[in-house]
Amino acid sequence: xxxxxxxxxxxxxxxxxxxxxxxxxxxxxxxxxxxxxxxxxxxxxxx
Amino acid sequence: xxxxxxxxxxxxxxxxxxxxxxxxxxxxxxxxxxxxxxxxxxxxxxxxxxxxxxxxxxxxxxxxxxxxxxxxxxxxxxxxxxxxxxxxxxxxxxxxxxxxxxxxxxxxxxxxxxxxxxxxxxxxxxxxxxxxxxxxxxxxxxxxxxxxxxxxxxxxxxxxxxxxxxxxxxxxxxxxxxxxxxxxxxxxxxxxxxxxxxxxxxxxxxxxxxxxxxxxxxxxxxxxxxxxxxxxxxxxxxxxxxxxxxxxxxxxxxxxxxxxxxxxxxxxxxxxxxxxxxxxxxxxxxxxxxxxxxxxxxxxxxxxxxxxxxxxxxxxxxxxxxxxxxxxxxxxxxxxxxxxxxxxxxxxxxxxxxxxxxxxxxxxxxxxxxxxxxxxxxxxxxxxxxxxxxxxxxxxxxxxxxxxxxxxxxxxxxxxxxxxxxxxxxxxxxxxxxxxxxxxxxxxxxxxxxxxxxxxxxx
Numbered sequence: 001x002x003x004x005x006x007x008x009x010x011x012x013x014x015x016x017x018x019x020x021x022x023x024x025x026x027x028x029x030x031x032x033x034x035x036x037x038x039x040x041x042x043x044x045x046x047x
Numbered sequence: 048x049x050x051x052x053x054x055x056x057x058x059x060x061x062x063x064x065x066x067x068x069x070x071x072x073x074x075x076x077x078x079x080x081x082x083x084x085x086x087x088x089x090x091x092x093x094x095x096x097x098x099x100x101x102x103x104x105x106x107x108x109x110x111x112x113x114x115x116x117x118x119x120x121x122x123x124x125x126x127x128x129x130x131x132x133x134x135x136x137x138x139x140x141x142x143x144x145x146x147x148x149x150x151x152x153x154x155x156x157x158x159x160x161x162x163x164x165x166x167x168x169x170x171x172x173x174x175x176x177x178x179x180x181x182x183x184x185x186x187x188x189x190x191x192x193x194x195x196x197x198x199x200x201x202x203x204x205x206x207x208x209x210x211x212x213x214x215x216x217x218x219x220x221x222x223x224x225x226x227x228x229x230x231x232x233x234x235x236x237x238x239x240x241x242x243x244x245x246x247x248x249x250x251x252x253x254x255x256x257x258x259x260x261x262x263x264x265x266x267x268x269x270x271x272x273x274x275x276x277x278x279x280x281x282x283x284x285x286x287x288x289x290x291x292x293x294x295x296x297x298x299x300x301x302x303x304x305x306x307x308x309x310x311x312x313x314x315x316x317x318x319x320x321x322x323x324x325x326x327x328x329x330x331x332x333x334x335x336x337x338x339x340x341x342x343x344x345x346x347x348x349x350x351x352x353x354x355x356x357x358x359x360x361x362x363x364x365x366x367x368x369x370x371x372x373x374x375x376x377x378x379x380x381x382x383x384x385x386x387x388x389x390x391x392x393x394x395x396x397x398x399x400x401x402x403x404x405x406x407x408x409x410x411x412x413x414x415x416x417x418x419x420x421x422x423x424x425x426x427x428x429x430x431x432x433x434x435x436x437x438x439x440x441x442x443x444x445x446x447x448x449x450x451x452x453x454x455x456x457x458x459x460x461x462x463x464x465x466x467x468x469x470x471x472x473x474x475x476x477x478x479x480x481x482x483x484x485x486x487x488x489x490x491x492x493x494x495x496x497x498x499x500x501x502x503x504x505x506x
Contacts, residue, residue, distance in 0.1 A: 007382045008382075008386060010379065010382065011379070011382035011383045011386045012386060014379060015383050015386060015387070018349055018352055018353065021345065021346065021349040022349045022350065022352075022353055022391065022395070025349065025350070025394075025398055026390075026391070026394035026395075026397075026398065029397055029398060029401070033397045033398075033400060033401050034397060034400065035393050035394075035397045035399075035400065036251075036396045036397075036399045036400040036403065
């Protein structure tokens with residue numbers, strides 16, 4: 001294996017269980033939900 | 048002696064700040080070789096500030112309850128002219144030209160800064176088992192971790208080296224050490240305390256807050272550090288109030304949410320029993336305890352983890368060409384973050400917005416939530432898994448799965464000690480409130496303390 005890619009293999013393996021939970025959630029996101037890019041703890045009262 | 052008792056003694060001239068500071072420095076000298084809580088001790092400037100505080104108080108210039116009180120800050124808060132390492136090799140020789148906002152505010156309140164506290168490398172982990180500067184040790188049992196990443200802060204307060212310490216919390220890094228070290232730890236609402244001058248880990252999850260010996264002391268520190276700061280783009284203009292609960296405060300009629308799901312499903316039996324005991328005590332003090340079904344907390348943890356990995360990798364990517372400068376655990380997490388696609392990060396932020404809106408339903412049912420802070424008590428240094436509910440679980444996961452969601456939602460969360468295990472280790476109770484609900488969370492915590500929910504001092 002190319003040594004420069006070792007970290008990618010290890011990281012991909014480590015991410016697998018997280019992705020198993022996360023990817024179905026992301027797939028089920030409805031249209032119209034936009035990212036919390038300017039995150040506020042209480043967006044309504046701040047805006 | 049609490050911070051407030053020390054403040055009273057200073058104000059009544061029964062003690063001087065010079066004496067208090069001398070005692071703190073003596074305690075650090077005696078205990079730091081064993082606990083490794085401090086990376087830098089600023090004895091000279093601390094003693095000078097203490098003498099100045101004594102002169103100010105003698106002249107009638109009283110700055111408030113922090114005036115003349117020895118405190119310390121986690122070594123990721125920038126301090127002008129004093130090395131700030133963030134527990135890392137990459138900042139090993141970094142001497143900032145400015146103070147972090149929190150440091151400025153503590154100094155303006157008259158506090159005496161006696162040093163910089165050890166931590167998990169780059170605040171990216173919960174053991175404080177630091178490969179560059181050695182492990183921080185838990186004062187309750189030096190063979191055990193203090194938690195992290197603000198491990199030095201927890202250890203220094205538990206060992207009574209200082210009356211208050213500042214920490215940061217990106218996924219539990221104030222509350223986990225508070226739980227493992229038997230101190231109080233407050234993660235305020237996102238935007239309540241300025242992040243300016245704190246070396247970042249994940250910008251939308253990073254929160255700054257105090258660790259102290261009791262709840263009212265945490266409130267006194269919050270009074271000094273809360274408020275709008277135009278230098279922090281996330282800083283809030285939400286009004287600041289007096290956060291210190293009155294003596295004998297009541298929680299009669301407060302609706303406390305007892306989570307039906309997630310928080311009591313898999314945890315150490317002694318932790319469960321102590322936390323249930325604290326909730327029962329709240330009920331006996333007049334609070335109404337109501338069962339509440341929470342949104343999918345495991346999903347929130349996954350979303351929070353994706354955001355943390357991606358933001359931390361973005362923050363530190365420029366340093367990653369020097370792979371030998373990172374500890375193995377931190378490097379592994381940064382590599383995971385680099386590998387995440389942009390779509391994962393954006394979808395995590397979309398899910399975050401959705402979860403934030405969904406969670407508002409909870410606050411129509413209850414005023415605050417009570418949960419365990421951590422599923423376990425402090426593990427031994429070097430342990431990577433621990434038994435929880437009959438299964439072996441990764442230490443990081445067992446320590447963070449009850450705390451991470453409150454960073455994702457930006458909500459205030461307090462950890463306070465609520466008992467000791469049969470092996471003499473502290474157990475943490477977590478109280479969570481709605482955004483900018485610090486005053487209520489602190490009042491509930493103080494009422495519990497007044498009602499006897501507390502542990503004996505460590506030292």
